[in-house]
Amino acid sequence: MPARSERTRLVLTKALAACVSAALASSCMTSRLEEAKNAATGIRADEAVVILATSYHRNKPTEGGFVDCIADRVQRGSRHVKVYSDNQFRDALFPWFEPRTMPQTPESLPELLARPGITERIESRGIRYVVWLNGTTERTGGGGSLACAIGPGGGGCFGFGWWEDQARYQAAVWDLRQKAAAGTVSADVHGTSMIPALVIPLPLIARTQTAACKGLATKLQQFITESGPPT
Amino acid sequence: MRPGPLPALFTSLVVVACANTIDVREPFPDPVIESLPLRVGVHYTTEFANYSYTDAQTGAGSWTLRLGGANVSVFDRVFVRLFTATSRVAAVPTGSSSDVDFDAFVEPVVTNVEFSLPLQSHTDQYAVWLRYKLNVYDRTGQLLHEWPVSAYGQSEDRGLSGARSMTRAVVLALRDAEATIATQFAQEPKIREALLHPKEIAHAGAQ
Numbered sequence: 001m002p003a004r005s006e007r008t009r010l011v012l013t014k015a016l017a018a019c020v021s022a023a024l025a026s027s028c029m030t031s032r033l034e035e036a037k038n039a040a041t042g043i044r045a046d047e048a049v050v051i052l053a054t055s056y057h058r059n060k061p062t063e064g065g066f067v068d069c070i071a072d073r074v075q076r077g078s079r080h081v082k083v084y085s086d087n088q089f090r091d092a093l094f095p096w097f098e099p100r101t102m103p104q105t106p107e108s109l110p111e112l113l114a115r116p117g118i119t120e121r122i123e124s125r126g127i128r129y130v131v132w133l134n135g136t137t138e139r140t141g142g143g144g145s146l147a148c149a150i151g152p153g154g155g156g157c158f159g160f161g162w163w164e165d166q167a168r169y170q171a172a173v174w175d176l177r178q179k180a181a182a183g184t185v186s187a188d189v190h191g192t193s194m195i196p197a198l199v200i201p202l203p204l205i206a207r208t209q210t211a212a213c214k215g216l217a218t219k220l221q222q223f224i225t226e227s228g229p230p231t
Numbered sequence: 232m233r234p235g236p237l238p239a240l241f242t243s244l245v246v247v248a249c250a251n252t253i254d255v256r257e258p259f260p261d262p263v264i265e266s267l268p269l270r271v272g273v274h275y276t277t278e279f280a281n282y283s284y285t286d287a288q289t290g291a292g293s294w295t296l297r298l299g300g301a302n303v304s305v306f307d308r309v310f311v312r313l314f315t316a317t318s319r320v321a322a323v324p325t326g327s328s329s330d331v332d333f334d335a336f337v338e339p340v341v342t343n344v345e346f347s348l349p350l351q352s353h354t355d356q357y358a359v360w361l362r363y364k365l366n367v368y369d370r371t372g373q374l375l376h377e378w379p380v381s382a383y384g385q386s387e388d389r390g391l392s393g394a395r396s397m398t399r400a401v402v403l404a405l406r407d408a409e410a411t412i413a414t415q416f417a418q419e420p421k422i423r424e425a426l427l428h429p430k431e432i433a434h435a436g437a438q
Binding site: 056065090092095098101115116117118121 | 385
């Protein structure tokens with residue numbers, strides 16, 4: 001009997017693990033990736049991009065974690081692109097890329113690049129593109145009811161809770177060599193997360209920001225490395 | 232009954248845990264700007280060089296921003312690049328005798344410091360406002376202009392300690408002050424009129 005009970009527990013544990021994995025893998029998300037290309041792009045192996053968040057004086061600040069995620073992912077894979085550190089870039093070109101002074105439109109690039117020392121500093125670092133990230137992940141809805149209790153005999157949760165997140169980000173690519181905007185890439189991911197609980201809560205989390213990061217980074221690599229015609 | 236040592240120890244631990252002191256030691260960048268043709272004497276008052284601001288009524292413990300060292304570091308950086316020559320002076324001259332070594336004197340003053348915590352703003356941001364007044368004197372020590380300089384910095388709470396996020400917000404505010412002075416000093420009408428126009432006219436006359 002003890003052997004059979006042990007086997008049953010093992011089977012139940014495996015089934016539960018399989019259920020959780022399947023549920024997590026099929027999180028409820030929809031995503032849309034778009035690009036608009038104004039000019040032909042392309043990048044040499046010795047050239048780099050710098051990825052900056054737009055000014056917090058202008059927009060709601062993009063999460064620092066998202067900027068880091070994009071910078072990390074753009075450097076990976078077969079279409080990897082070299083990324084120059086945003087902090088080193090700001091220091092090297094101080095005070096022209098601070099939140100108050102950073103260029104707001106690509107039309108202001110020629111004037112900025114004409115300032116003494118600016119073009120030399122950009123060229124000596126091999127920086128070809130500036131990628132401006134804008135956007136955030138917002139909670140757009142939620143509901144349900146979930147209650148947990150614990151007592152001397154044990155504990156458990158009952159109920160159902162859910163929430164929706166919307167991750168909307170845009171990357172504007174400026175070509176420093178052409179002194180003009182090359183285009184934009186955007187990601188819009190909507191996800192619903194839920195926690196059904198019958199004694200044990202089973203969280204089914206939609207990782208909308210991570211999905212937006214993966215999608216936007218891949219699209220950005222494609223946008224920069226493929227020297228195709230404007231769309 | 233006298234309270235034992237444990238409650239006192241607990242209280243002191245809580246007080247220590249809730250007292251946050253921000254002391255910025257980060258180096259500040261040199262601005263990439265063209266120097267103005269001015270020889271300037273720079274005076275830092277003791278109050279400016281040791282400036283510290285404390286707010287104990289935040290709802291999240293006491294916060295002290297020690298800005299003195301960072302103030303001097305930031306203003307040194309910008310003045311060295313902004314003017315062709317700078318020297319520290321012990322005092323701005325008074326009286327009518329002109330100092331032939333300098334075209335002008337500058338003396339920064341902190342006029343106000345404010346900050347907000349995520350708990351207060353109901354956001355995930357630490358925010359810092361710094362307000363300075365840059366007193367600009369001519370070579371005789373006559374006050375030419377009191378230029379107000381406002382600076383702002385914010386940093387999100389990224390799961391770092393609150394002190395690290397606040398330090399980042401202070402650093403960004405100090406950089407904002409440096410950037411404002413670097414890019415706007417020569418645009419201030421009173422400064423242009425009193426210090427830069429005479430130089431431009433003299434330069435044009437020499438040519």
